[in-house]
Amino acid sequence: MSIMLPEPARTWLRPLGDGGDTALVCFPHAGGSAGVFGSWKSHMPEHLALLGVQYPGRADRGDEPMSGQLQSLAQQIAMALQWARFPYVLLGHSMGALLAYETCLSLADLGLGHPEQLIVSASPPPDQAPARSRSDVSSRVLTLPGPDEGDREARLHFAQLVEADLRLLRDYEPTGRRVQVPLTCLYNTDDPDMSAQDAEQWRAFTTADFRTQELPGGHFSSVEDPQAVGEMLRRRLSPQG
Numbered sequence: 001m002s003i004m005l006p007e008p009a010r011t012w013l014r015p016l017g018d019g020g021d022t023a024l025v026c027f028p029h030a031g032g033s034a035g036v037f038g039s040w041k042s043h044m045p046e047h048l049a050l051l052g053v054q055y056p057g058r059a060d061r062g063d064e065p066m067s068g069q070l071q072s073l074a075q076q077i078a079m080a081l082q083w084a085r086f087p088y089v090l091l092g093h094s095m096g097a098l099l100a101y102e103t104c105l106s107l108a109d110l111g112l113g114h115p116e117q118l119i120v121s122a123s124p125p126p127d128q129a130p131a132r133s134r135s136d137v138s139s140r141v142l143t144l145p146g147p148d149e150g151d152r153e154a155r156l157h158f159a160q161l162v163e164a165d166l167r168l169l170r171d172y173e174p175t176g177r178r179v180q181v182p183l184t185c186l187y188n189t190d191d192p193d194m195s196a197q198d199a200e201q202w203r204a205f206t207t208a209d210f211r212t213q214e215l216p217g218g219h220f221s222s223v224e225d226p227q228a229v230g231e232m233l234r235r236r237l238s239p240q241g
Helices: 034-043 070-081 095-109 129-133 137-143 152-171 196-205 227-236
Strands: 013-017 022-027 048-053 088-093 118-121 183-188 210-215
Touching: 013 034, 022 034, 022 095, 034 048, 034 227, 070 095, 070 152, 088 095, 095 118, 095 152, 129 152, 183 196, 183 227, 196 210, 210 227
Parallel strands: 022 048, 022 088, 088 118, 118 183, 183 210
Antiparallel strands: 013 048
8 A cells, every 4th residue: 555645634644665555653752752763664464554643842843833732733633544545443552541541532533533453552551640740850861772872962852852752741631531443552672651550541441342461671672673563553443363
């Protein structure tokens, strides 16, 4: 499938690789841009095309003001997704997991359809995320993947992005509502901030089928080394079900 999107959608959704007749729409972590999923292309099942969500304030949207409210940002992404004339799955990593969840709710509220599935990765459930984001902020910034240490200007901009995104999380006020699509929660074996018990608590946020999936590595392993994610997607999103 060749991804064809009109201009309003292209502002938010960036094609990262062609595939079949279903799109995987990927939401990056705090400080991240759509490009962090660029390495996923060669690991995706053949029936999936890859789209990355580009938040304002980064990459080629660097001159745009960053959003000040997570639900408002999710609503804008939902509006862009109304132009998707093909089935799609939402996948969000870390902060992106909460945005994908809120986008799913906004799609339903606006009557704009819904994804085939919602996949959340490396994030505590919505009712716990704001409190956890308030703790140990400095260490979280230091462990996020970003520009090389030698590029001071880029690192400064990256730190500003991260702080703005963490502010979104700290100010986030979840409603506790449930999505009406199948939900899968991914967690990593060596992620100190996410356990199997945390993953299981996402069950309360869907009215449909729920599963958890353990993957190897730390908090960012799924983004930086997507082989295990690709294998999981082949099993979970195969056309045969």
